[in-house]
Amino acid sequence: MMQVLRGELRERELPFTHQREAIAQILFESTRHMSADDVAAALRQRGEHAGKATVYRTLALLVELGLATEHDFDEGFKRYETQVGAAQHDHMICTECGQVSTFTNPELDRILAEVAAEHGFEAITRQVKVFGTCSETASCRDAQQAYRSVRSTS
Amino acid sequence: MMQVLRGELRERELPFTHQREAIAQILFESTRHMSADDVAAALRQRGEHAGKATVYRTLALLVELGLATEHDFDEGFKRYETQVGAAQHDHMICTECGQVSTFTNPELDRILAEVAAEHGFEAITRQVKVFGTCSETASCRDAQQAYRSVRSTS
């Protein structure tokens, strides 16, 4: 995993620094979607350290290199996720508890490719997000019920 | 159109003010996706005026009432679009020229509904965005070619 980063950097003659390694490591190991602050906190927890600016610059670099993706889940800040070895996948965000779950669907891939082709568009990335309520916790289920009844009466 | 807003406000016993009317009017008439600043500029152009805070508060209100939707096209700020009488639709964003085009696809609706159901998720809104390059201008087509050749050799 780290080798991929090393290779990409070498290819562009960019230095493989301690901070870049540490930040990439954090992101690669995490299964969650991390904010810049999450990354900084994780670094601190390991006794490492990198300035806020470096964290942002490195995350942007990883996105640039295609090793990470950036997401906006309407929280007022961005989150990042490793892209290495990950298949294209999409997200469902619970607006009650904030939980983000992922899913993949081959039909979705096919349809979006078709739509792009029809419009003479060369698709590079896509973001499919379904916002709603999950059924994980009691309060989320309550919110689901509330929403369903509102909808059915209007 | 404006009647819908009037009705929603009355229902909640919220005042139908001159500013709310003007801002909604701007949004309802526009076919583009407008930023808060775009709205303020459009107001000025008509000789109307509303403070920045009011524009933000009103746009948030329209979203709340379900009369508008909020979008983030990775520009560092949000854009708003009227939702009244509009069918669910999605976006393709050209990363070269910034053009945003819309599309609808019934299959997409079906698939996302299925996926949500499978996960015990109650979908409220969704955002499907395809980022890439369009074929409108010469420079966009150049970027398309460049991207295609990179992709085929890697």
Added chain:
DNA sequence: CTGCCTGCAAATGCTTTGCATCTCG
């Protein structure tokens, strides 16, 4: 060595908030 990176703090830019004042209903 030399160029790119890092850290810090200051700057940005969008959006939100506090508060006095005004308006709709």
Added chain:
DNA sequence: CGAGATGCAAAGCATTTGCAGGCAG
């Protein structure tokens, strides 16, 4: 009249930038 809206300016925040000093290659 009274609840809620408006306007302005002052916060708030995530993110970016400038610049002096450091580190990889």
